[in-house]
Structures are given as structure tokens and as C-alpha cells.
Amino acid sequence: MFDLTGMTALVTGASGGIGSAIARALAAQGARLAVSGSNAGKLRAFREELNSDFGAKGGGDHVEITCNLSNSDQVEHLVPAAVDTLGKLDILVNNAGVTRDNLAMRMKDEEWDEVIRINLEATFRLMRAAARPMMKAKFGRIINITSIVGTTGNPGQMNYCAAKGGITAMSKSLAQELASRNITVNCIAPGFIRTAMTDGLPDAQKEALNAKIPMGRMGEGEDIGAAAAYLASREAGYLTGQTLHVNGGMAMI
Template sequence: MKVAIITGASRGIGRAIALELYKRGCNIVFNYTRSTQAAEELVKECTSTDRQALAYQVDAADFPAVQDMVKDVKSKLGRIDILVNNAGITNDKLIVRMKEEDWDKVLDTNLKSAFNFCRAVTPIMLKQESGRILNISSISGIVGMAGQANYSASKAGLIGLTKALAKELGSRNITVNALAPGMIETDMTATLSEDYKKSLLEQIPLRRFGQVDEIARIAAFLVSEDAAYITGQVIQVDGGLAM
């Protein structure tokens, strides 16, 4: 049975991906930082007796803690087949107001976290001669967004990481792709002003925000056997917003 690690899956897109992979027969393992109750509820929702759901309260930006988490997963479940680097935050500010800590926190949470998990799981996937890595980027990393210098840079960085690792790991049957959502209804976008949401809606050809399940199903496809010949790609799921 496949083992999938999904980072930042207590809420939002990560949670939906974790549930979708569980539904499709994977053992799921996820981490989170603050939302303990939501994490416990997700574990409770996974009731099948033939597979597991494990939660770790581990900051994805903490390199040694991630190494320890992955070691523990390997010892408990024996293998790691899928890694979805989803953990992410925003801290939007114009560059003239952005403090050093605003930059560092977003880059550490969104980009360094993906390095941390890739670094920890790739030796295992290389030995297995198989694996799927999916990095949750954003259209902000493709087109850039005003007020999101830190976030856009982190999400563009994930695309570079994706392409480099696709070239490095392809010969061992490990695919590495990025998924770039547009505007998806989660806690992250709930804080945007109504005026800003309205102006965005006018720019989305499908005239609506996306739902987490719509991201989860594409993510599940990209880490499935059906996507065996797709690597190094950035798949936009954005209702046509960024083209």
C-alpha cells in the first residue's frame, strides 16, 4: 500500500489532497503547526481498517524536525511513495513596507520547507526506484502579484526546484511536478477584501473561485500511475486566470 506525505494538511487544499489520496487507497501522513483540533478531526475521518492516517505537529521549515519526522514515518510504514509539498502562508505587503522577517518567514515556510522534505524523502525514493513529488506552487509564482514579492518569489522558487529535481531524479523513475492553483476558496483567500475578490472574479474566464476538491483531484492524478510520463511540468488550475 502506498504511503503519501502531505505537508500542511490540517486545513484547506492540503487537507483535501490528503483525504483524496486516502480515499484512493494510500496511507496518509501529514504535518501542521497550529491547528491541532483540525488535524485530529482529519485523522478521525480516516476510518478504514486497512490503512493509516498519521499526524505530526512539525514545522515544515524546521530542517532537523522534518528529518526526524520522515525517519519516524519510514520506521512505522516502511516506505514513502508520494510527497506533496503543500504547506504555505502569505504575508502580503508592498516591498517598501516588507520587513526582513516578513520575507524570511514566507520563504522558509513555502520554499525551504519543500527543500527540507525533498532532502529527507529522496534517499528513500531513490532506493525504491520510484516516487512522486508534487510541489504546490501558485499562479503568483508565474505571473507575479503586486504586494506579494515574498510569496511570488517563494512560489517561483518552487517551480525552479521542481524542474531541477525532475532532471536529477527522472532516471530513477521519480517524477517531480508543480501544481499552480489560481484563486481557491480556503482560509488563505477568505481574508481578501470583497472589492479585491470582485475585481479578481472579473478576470477569471470561468467567473468563479476554485474549490479545494478541484485541486485535490488534479493533485491525485499527478501523483498516480496514470501520470507516469509527466515530469518537470507546472500544471495551472486557475479557471483561466493566468494566461
């Protein structure tokens, strides 16, 4: 079940905590990956790790494609580069994103613009580009990583919440446009996920965060990777326009 052998995937922000967990989950199920990110050295090291651990099962070497999502020209070339390298594109995972937190009264225009450009606009451009080869193939899986705060809001993150909520709305619209071509478009909304950043928090702050979660702990990157592997699979073919909230019960939506 959830076997992705023979399928190809492009994962953005792949060398980060959640992104690498998603990439590893897809590769473990047999997909061949194009991993993308802006840090060439970090991305190359991760691609080599993927090839060492999962290269053979994926039917060929995984590849890396460096892309700065704030550069519209690079964004426009990312999907065509993935298709050229992989031969086709079955799965797109829009995971990359940035935060530029500030209270609304203090938020600078550039803090708003950067988050919207990278988190929302780049996701739109990549979905638009991926839709073309997927429509020709009459198959595709588009998975967008949003956030619980795109539903609940969060003080100091008007820009980030707007971008994540916008991705959810875009996904529902595109899901309706592409459903007849056997292409699904879904979101995963993580709650608190344990990362290198959260590991550095004081114990008291970690305890306060965990107290908000009925399961009493933060999630792991693997929890998001498992959700992505399901949504990418053939078995998830009747699920589209939906958001999987992976948050340990912190918000039951």
C-alpha cells in the same frame, strides 16, 4: 484509473483548506497517509476524520505527524518519521506555506526570511529527504503546491512570489536528477481557490475576483485534490518537471 491502493503519502499543511482536500483526494483513491501540520489539535481531528471516511480503503489507519516547518530540526525528522510509521514513502506533497505580505519598500527582513524559510527552504529539505527512500525503491511522486503568482508576480508579495517561483525551478532541477529512478517531480499552481478566508470577503470583492476568471468562479479545493491524485498516480509516470496551472483560465500559460 488513478488507483493509489498500496501507496503511502506524506502531505504537509494537511489540515488547511487545500491541504485537507489533497489529503482526502489521495485517501479516496486508496493511499495511506501521514498528515502533517503545526496545529496538533486540528491535525488530530482531521486524521480522525480521514480514518472514519477512508481508513479501511487505505489498507490501515492514517497517521498524524506534527511538524513546525520553521524549525529545521523538525523538518529534518519529518520524512524519516513518515517512513518509519508508514513503512515506505511513495508520495510527498509539499503543500504547507505562509504569507507575510507587504510592499517591497516596507517589507521587513523577518517577513522575507520567514516566508523563504517555510515555503522554499523546508520544501527543499523535504524533497532532499524523500529522494533517498524513493531512489532505493526506484519509484516516487513528489508534488509541490506553488501558485499562479510564482509565474505572474503580485504586488505586495515579493517574498511569496520568490518562494513559489523558486519551488518551480527546484522541481525542474530535481526532476532531471531523479527521472532515471522512476521518480517524478511536478508542481500544481492554484489560482483563486475558495477557502474560509475568501468566503469572508465582501460580495463586491468576490465579484471582482470572479470577473478575472474566464470560468466565472473561484476553484474548489477538490480541483487541486484531483490534480494531485493524477500526479500521484502510476498513470502519470511520463510527466515530470511540469506545472499544472489550475486556475479556471485566469492565466493561460
